[in-house]
Amino acid sequence: MLKINNLTVAHGAIRAIDDISFSVEKGQLAAVIGSNGAGKTTLMRTLSGLKSAENGTATWLDHNLLHGKPEHHVRQGVSHVSEGKSVIAQLTVEENLDLGALWRRNRDEAWATKEEVFTLFPRLGERRKQLADTLSGGERQMLAIGRAYMSRPALLLLDEPSLGLAPLVIEQIFQSIRHIVDSMGVTVVLVEQNAMGALKIADSGVVLNLGTIAASGKASDLIADPAVRTAYLGF
Amino acid sequence: MLKKHPIITFIFFGFILFLISNRLDELRVYQGATVAVYAIGIASLILLIGYSGQVSLGHGAFLAIGGFAAALARIHYEAPVWLTFVVAVLAAAIAGALLGLAAARLSGPYLAGTTLALAIGLPSIANQFSIFGGEQGISFDIGLPPASLGEDFTQYKWFFWISWTVALITLYWLRNILNSRYGRGWRAVRSNDVAAELAGIHVGRNKVLAFTISAGLAGLAGALLAMTISLASPGVFPLALSFSLATGAVLSGVTTLGGIMIGSVTLVAIPEIALAIANRYGSETITTNLPGLLVSALLILTVLFVPNGPVEQMHAKRAKRGHSSHSPVEISVRVGSKTWSTKK
C-alpha cells in the first residue's frame, strides 16, 4: 500500500505540502481533490520523484518514493501521468506507447500490453500511426494513460486527466480508470479539480487545502459531508 | 554613495584616475586605456544580454565596424577626432539596427549562432574590399596631445584621458538609460515577453532598440581601441575579442553595471599574469596558450558557479538575509482566468 507520513515539500519559500499523512490500500482508487494551489500537483511530482521533499516519508509497498530518480520508480511499478499534455507531440501514437515499455526486458509481454491498451482505448488503435499532435484532447489523455499503463504499473498517479475535456469524454476516461482498478488490480491516486467526478468513482478521498489535509475518508462519506459539499462540490 | 550622488561619484572616480595616471608608467597607462575600452564593450553586452536578454557572441564585429569607420573618416575626410567617434557610433548602430531587426525574432541558440557566424565571417568579408586595407588595415592617428597639457604629457596618457573621459560619460549615460523606463522595459521583456506585450510594451521595437544602442556603444569602444593601437585591422578585432567581451560580461555579472570594473580589469590582467607565469618557467608555449586557457577556464567556472556575477551574488545574499537593495520589475497581467507574470 501507499503510505505517506508527515510529508513536507517546499516550493521556493512556501510550504506547498505541509506535514500531511495518509495511506491508500492496495487495489483502491483514492481521489485527491482541492482547489488551485492546494498542493495536489506538487504531491504527485514528489511521489514520482520529480521533486524532492523536505521532510517525512512516502513508501509504496516497501519502496521509498522520496529517494531516487523518476525512471527508477517506474521500474518499481510506479507510473505518473503528469498534468497537461503528457504525450510527446512529435512521436506517433504507437511510438508514445512503445516509449512506456522501452525499459521492459520482455518484448513479447510489452507487445501484449500494447494490445491491452488498444482494447481499453480503441480509438488509439485506429490512430496508431498518427502523430500525437493530431489527436484531440480526449484522445491525448487516453494516450497518456495508455503510455503509463505500458509500464505495467502497480501504482498509477494521475494528475487532472479531465482538464479541458468535454463532459462525455471525461465520463469515458473516468470509466476506463475505474476499469483499470477493478480488472487489473492497479492502485490509483487520482488528482482532480473535478471533485464530484473523481469522488464518484473513488473508494477513498483526501481533500487538500493550502498544503494540508482538510478532510479524508471514504469517498461516499466525503460526498455526503456538508462542508466538503459546499466547498468543492458546489451544492 | 553611487545611488545618491551619481554625478559626484563619477567625477570623483575620474579625478582618482587622473591622479593615478600621473603616477603610472607608460605600459600601465596604456593598459588603463584598454580597461576603459573593455568597460564600454562589456557595458554594451550587459545592456544586451543582462537587460534585454538577447545574446551576442560576435560583438567584436561591432567594435570592428566602429573602429574601421572612425579610421576611414579620419583618413579620407580628415575628420576631427570627436567626429570620428560619432561616425563610429553611428556606423555600428546602423549595423546593430539591421542585425537587431533580424535578431528580434530569434532566440537563444539561433541568435547566438548567427552573431557568432557574423564575427567569424566579418574579417573574410572585409578582406575582399581593398578600402579596408586587407591584413594591414588602416592607420588611425588622432594626433598629438595639445601643447597646453605640457611637454611631459605622453601620447599614451592622452589616450588614457580620452578613453576614460568617454567611458565615464558613456557609463553614466548608460546607467541613466538602464534605470529609466527603457531599462525597465527591457527587463520586463526579458522576463516574460508576453506579459510585457500585454502591458503595452512593443516587444520588437524594444529589442531592436537594445541591439542598436548596444552596437553603437560597441562601435565607440572599437574606435577607442583603434585609437590606442593607432590602427584598425582584422588583427585588432579578432574572434577572441568577442569571446573576451562575453567572458568579461559574465565575470562582471550581466545583470548590472556594478561589477563592470571586475570584468574589464580581469581581461587586461590575464595576459599579464600569463606573461609573468611564462617568464617564470621560460616557456614560449605557455605564453601563447595560457591567456586563452585562463580566460576560458574562468568563463566556465564563472558560468557554473557565479552565473549572475559576483555583484548580483552579493545582492542575493543580502536579500536572503532580509535587506533588498533593488526591487525587481514586476508586471502581472490577468486575462480572464489566465495570468501572465514577470514575477519569478
Added chain:
Amino acid sequence: MKQFLDMVLIGISAASIYSLMAISMVLVWRSTRVVNFAQAGMALLSAYIGYELVARVGNFWIALPLAMILGAAFSAFIEFVLMRTLQKHSAQGAIAAIAPIIATLGLLGLIRAGIGFIWGHADVQIEAPLSKVGFTFGDTTIVMSPMGLFVLLFVIELMIIVSIVFQDTNIGLALRASAYAPEIAQLAGIRVSGIRTLGWAIAGAAGAAAGILQTVNGTGALSPESLEFSLLLVFGFIAAVVGGLESLPGAVLGALILGLVLAAVQIYISGALVFIVAFLLLLLVLILRPQGFLGSKAGRRA
C-alpha cells in the same frame, strides 16, 4: 556545361562535410537542447588525434574509425562532466538560457589552448590516403577525386546508419523522446541522462569524422586557430538551421542546399562573396522559415 558539372561536384563535396558537422550539431541539439559551439573544437581535437593515430599507426583506414571512437568518448566525457554540472547548478535569471551556450564557448577556448599547448601552433599535416586528383574521362578532368568520392560515400553511409538508428530502433526512440520531452521520457522509465550522453557520443563521432575528412580533403593542414574549422562550425550551423535544427534529414538537406548555393556563387560570381551569401541565407531562413525546410512547427521552441 563543364562549369555546371564542376559546380555540382564541388557543391556536393562541400555539402558532405558540412552535413557531418550539421548532423553532429543537430544530434546534440536534439538530445540536450544545447547548441554546442565547442563542437568545432571537439572536431578539431579529434582531427589532431587522427593526425597522431595516422602518424603512429601509419594507416588512415584504421585511424579514422579509431579517431571517431575516441571523439565519441571525449564528447561523452564532456557531456558527463560539463553539462551535468551545468544542470545541477542551473542558473537563474538573465543568464539562464545563455549559460550553457557560454559554457560551450569557454570549452572551445580551453580545447584550442590545450591543442596549442600539446601540438603547438605550427601546421601539422595529415596525409590523404587517396588521390586528390580529379577523375579523368578522356581529356576532361572533373572536380571529383577519389578522395572526394570516398568522403561522399562515407557520409551517405553514415547518414543512413544514423537515420535507421533514430527512426527504427528502440534506442533511437529513447533518443528522440529524451530530446523532445525529457520529463515525459523520465516518467516513462527512460534513463534520460544516460541517453543524452549517448547522443553526445554519437555527435562526437560524427564531428570527428567531419574534422578529419575536412582536413584530408582540403589542404591536409591543421592548426589550432584554423579558419577552416571556424568556417566548418559556421557552415555546419547554417546547414543545420536551413534544414531544420530538429531534423536529421534536414541537416543533410540543409548542407546540400548550402553546398550547392555556395559552389554556384564561387564558380559563377566570385569566391569573395561566399561567406556573405551564406550569412544572408542564414538570415533569410531564420526570418522566413525559422523551423528550417524540413522542420515542423511543432517542436521549434528554442
